[in-house]
Amino acid sequence: MKTVIRGAILTAAFVLVFAVGTWAVQQQQQGQGQSQGQQQPPPPTTGAQPGQPAAPAAPPVNKEEEDAYKAFFELKAGGDNEAMISSGEAFLKKFPESRYRESVYSRLAQAYLGTSQLDKMLVAGEKALELNPDDVDVLAVVSFGMLRRFNKDDLDAEQKLEKAERYAKRGITVLSAMQKPEGLAEEDFQRAKNEKLSMCNSGLGLAYLHRQRYVDSIAAFEQATTLTASADPTDLYLLAILYEATRRYADAATTFAKCGEPQWAWQDRCKQGAEKNKKLAIIQGAPPKQ
Numbered sequence: 001m002k003t004v005i006r007g008a009i010l011t012a013a014f015v016l017v018f019a020v021g022t023w024a025v026q027q028q029q030q031g032q033g034q035s036q037g038q039q040q041p042p043p044p045t046t047g048a049q050p051g052q053p054a055a056p057a058a059p060p061v062n063k064e065e066e067d068a069y070k071a072f073f074e075l076k077a078g079g080d081n082e083a084m085i086s087s088g089e090a091f092l093k094k095f096p097e098s099r100y101r102e103s104v105y106s107r108l109a110q111a112y113l114g115t116s117q118l119d120k121m122l123v124a125g126e127k128a129l130e131l132n133p134d135d136v137d138v139l140a141v142v143s144f145g146m147l148r149r150f151n152k153d154d155l156d157a158e159q160k161l162e163k164a165e166r167y168a169k170r171g172i173t174v175l176s177a178m179q180k181p182e183g184l185a186e187e188d189f190q191r192a193k194n195e196k197l198s199m200c201n202s203g204l205g206l207a208y209l210h211r212q213r214y215v216d217s218i219a220a221f222e223q224a225t226t227l228t229a230s231a232d233p234t235d236l237y238l239l240a241i242l243y244e245a246t247r248r249y250a251d252a253a254t255t256f257a258k259c260g261e262p263q264w265a266w267q268d269r270c271k272q273g274a275e276k277n278k279k280l281a282i283i284q285g286a287p288p289k290q
Helices: 002-019 023-036 063-073 081-094 101-114 118-131 136-145 157-177 186-210 214-226 233-245 249-259 267-284
Strands: none
Touching: 063 081, 063 101, 081 101, 101 118, 101 136, 118 136, 136 157, 136 186, 157 186, 186 214, 186 233, 214 233, 233 249, 233 267, 249 267
């Protein structure tokens, strides 16, 4: 059975490129904007770890730095990613030790994902996580994006899998324990939280898939595609492939149909998969789920 599944996954491998920077990251950025609930720049991070004393307060910044950070922060997340990247890179070049650098690195990681610059996304994300290992925005973005162009033959392939799994699990742990901030509506909090959980589970599903842990991969992709109102089509496609390979034809038909709804590179392939698995489900003796 593993051989059958692996062959199907290898056939689908290059499709991972197409979904980067689309559904999931857009939803995550929207959720972040809702969770902030206001337009003032967030306070600078202290870099303190849970259970440890806070780091010394950063020295006062000058007006030029404050104005530059405000201009960067006012750029709309999920809007002009190139403008976000240009502004953020310029800020960090001019103020490399800024108290605001975690926030800048965090938003840069999202912008790099939105432009499919995955190597730069990981660099920016890891710099943010050095300052705050519990930054859920970054954990979600990095775990979602870092395996989208994974090559199992790379010398550091195993390290990448370990890192992606670690980031995804850390994000899920932190998000699961997160309490609603005061002044934020419960509905908005849950929506933003679930979007990030969806991204973390997407990354975890990919890590498990490449390790050929198919049962675990299915469970993670099920979470990734149900926690968000706008599931990433690549996640749906891979979940459908896994369902088909494990002879869950009714589930495969339903999931292929969902990944065939949005317009994207493999929309027709998803529709064909839905029709194929409807027939297989009938032959198997159980009608496909509607």
